[in-house]
Amino acid sequence: MKCLSFPLSWFLCSLFTYGHTKNAYASDEPWLTHAEFIYPVNTLGVDERPYLAVSSTQGVALLDTQGKVLSSIDIKSEHLDFRWLPESSQVGILSTLDINSGKVQLIKVDVAAGELRAMAEFSAKNTAIDALCVGSSSEHVELYTVDVDGSVQQLAINTKNIEHWYLHPVRDFTVGPNIKSCAVDDTAQTLYIAEENIGIWRYSANPEHEVNRTLLQLPTELEVEYVDATSFGDVAVVSPDSNHIWLFDSTNTTFNPIALTHDVAPKTLQLQREGTSLVAYLFDEKSGHSRNIELSDISTKQGDITQGEAQQSFTPYGQTQPVQSYGDAADDPAIWVNSKVPSQSLVYGTDKKSGLNVYDLEGKLLKSLPVGRVNNVDIRYNINVNGETVDIAAASNRTSQSISLFKIDRGTGLPSLLGDLKTDLADPYGLCMGKYGKDLAVWINDTDGRFQRYNIEFNNNMATATMTMQWTVPSQPEGCVSDDENLRLFYGEESTGVWLKNLDEKSADTLIATATSDVHADIEGMSLFTVNDQHYLIVSSQGNNRYAVYAVDDNNKYLGVFAVGANWTKMIDGASETDGLDVTSHHLGQALPDGLLVVQDGHNVMPKAAQNFKLVSGTLLRNWILEKIN
Structure with a gap:
């Protein structure tokens, strides 16, 4: 030989x-x-x-x-x-x-x-x-x-x-x-x-x-x-x-x-x-x-083109029905918590080519409102409207350059359009809400970098919006979330990272998280999750199909990243290129005792279909956080 x-x-x-x-x-x-x-x-x-x-x-x-x-x-x-x-x-x-x-x-x-x-x-x-x-x-x-x-x-x-x-x-x-x-x-x-x-x-x-x-x-x-x-x-x-x-x-x-x-x-x-x-x-x-x-004597050589694997992957228990529009359509979710019957809470989701959809906790479509190209949506509770206590949803509407405002039926959780409140933004994009005492605020931004705050008031079933704050970031923003209790706003600049604005101070905004080898641009959706009275910011790292977690009560400490993988038993694919997300730690019934994480899926496969939202038990996220901090 x-x-x-x-x-x-x-x-x-x-x-x-x-x-x-x-x-x-x-x-x-x-x-x-x-x-x-x-x-x-x-x-x-x-x-x-x-x-x-x-x-x-x-x-x-x-x-x-x-x-x-x-x-x-x-x-x-x-x-x-x-x-x-x-x-x-x-x-x-x-x-x-x-x-x-x-x-x-x-x-x-x-x-x-x-x-x-x-x-x-x-x-x-x-x-x-x-x-x-x-x-x-x-x-x-x-x-x-x-x-x-x-x-x-x-x-x-x-x-x-x-x-x-x-x-x-x-x-x-x-x-x-x-x-x-x-x-x-x-x-x-x-x-x-x-x-x-x-x-x-x-x-x-x-x-x-x-x-x-x-x-x-x-x-x-x-x-x-x-x-x-x-x-x-x-x-x-x-x-x-x-x-x-x-x-x-x-x-x-x-x-x-x-x-x-x-x-x-x-x-x-x-x-x-x-x-x-x-x-x-x-x-x-x-x-x-x-x-x-x-x-x-051939050394093993591997050609990895997968962008790497997250440290841990969460398996979704369910997914919503696909949105009606094809292409890049589904964008941002919001969870409506039913305080009387938690298991009947709902998921709101935007179809940015069509309107606003509402799903139950198993992902079944309950209602679709063709109100225009709404991009982001958020919800606040217990709002006084002419002596009636209601819940309110708001969405950024790129069709009418406005804030679309919805009244939520507190029995069914289903929304009805109150009206569109005009902004001076050419392309309303990201949006979140805040409730500070009796003040209801909508934070909204434009693809040109402008960020604005509008205070919402109701008079004789008519809503009005007054801009009370404006600033500009160097590049395109989108996702944001308000910590109402602690008067702070977290917002994302897609190519740069996450900013913190303290609402009770006049100090400059602070960049608390930047793109790294673990967290890639674009920085997209974000929401707050609570574990043992501590707040954790969940951020979509769209560039590498991950989700980053920051302990914002502990000097914004970075805890790590996770992915949302496939559920092969139920043939539910994982989530990738996530735009918006929402999370709650509220008890949502026996099946979801620690709340719910909802993430948009940019590539809906198994089989191939229009985009949708993946549903993940909050218990997985809670346990992951507890492992990281203990």
Whole structure:
């Protein structure tokens, strides 16, 4: 065996497979010498690992370490990708493509029992599938398919039913035609797609991220055939036009060639990490035989394009119905607390292309008011209107350059429009309310940086607004929240951070939080949450899909960030690119004893739909804060 030296301490040991390699195939077993796809299954606590094999002439098989068939399914197939089921090292999912029916087959692999069982199939409508791959996390496994028109389907695999698995759509997007294969790097949440005459396209596998791609260039004359990735972040490509394995170096975002012997034309590829060695299992188009190649002393390199992971992720228990408008439409929520029947509290949410929506605590739409392009909304309680005590909601209305004011029925929680109070702002944007003694105030800003305070008064069922304060910030503001009791206003300058204005002092405003590696612009929605009589400011860090928390009673101490992730049991996606948010620590019934967090979701998927709002139990936030401060 000859070992060749390569840059970066890489070297190649050719271990051509005719029964004489490491973990050798038995030469008299046709599966291991003729199957186009061979994948060794690494299982914990098992000295002799089995193999999975996929053949266009024989079907699908589970083989023992000598290559003898333990179980097989007569489905002539191409493509092979495998993942363990969550929290399992003995049962996994094999995905392959039936060449006769054109359907993706999902097969249960029970290594302990030595059995294969077909559990689900999937076919694309009015088209044919060219490529498939699977990805996984600690909670679920996903299937990716690419059809002949270049449309990607991302689907979650529900494996709870022991008789049959089910597929749930997550998202779909277009990548273009002539796709040969795909692979997922689970560690970096990255999807790699091989376009035959172009190269390798890299996408985020996180459905909450925008569909942006990066081309990883290969030699222009190379017709890319197969790409594969390991769970450690190794990525490689082969083409039958070149006797090389092209290994990805994420540091330089390049593929480095590793030469094979001149008589090899690799058509397929399965990668496997074995200690410090990387092993490539190939099908040689020239000989029609399977081979394995050991790449020793290859350091693990990962190409993370996911913008990083938050320290902790909260799972939403529910979500609102999507807004009526498509595109960037849902924006800001406000929670109306029902003091008499807390479990019947409501969520207000703006559709900034249409009007104001009202939802129950399960997310069902109860009322929609088409009052114009309202952007932000807030609520205050116990307001005296001509001798009647009512609750009031206010929203910034970009259609009429006004403050839209609503009277809330204290029995049902549903609003009715009182009227629009004109401002001198050209583009009313962010808004919040404050109640200081008997004074009801609306804080509103413009995209040009102006911030204003209007005092609201009622006379004979007519509301009037008087501007009593104005200032300007250097760049665009939006989110704000008033701490009425302590006479302080927190407001955001999207590109800069969070400002504090003390309302009982004439001192200059203080920048209490800035954009950091954890907290990215844009600084968007914000609200106050109370734990043990202490106030915590929750801020949307829109630029990296996180939420930052500051202990504003403890010198504005930064506590950390969290994310709102997917609820795979209920098939509710997480939240990303959040504009507005609201939170309350009030008891909202047995299901929400510590209140509620509501966040706007900029990318509503699982399945793809117009934007909406995600609903998170306040208990998750309370417990997180207590862990941080104790």
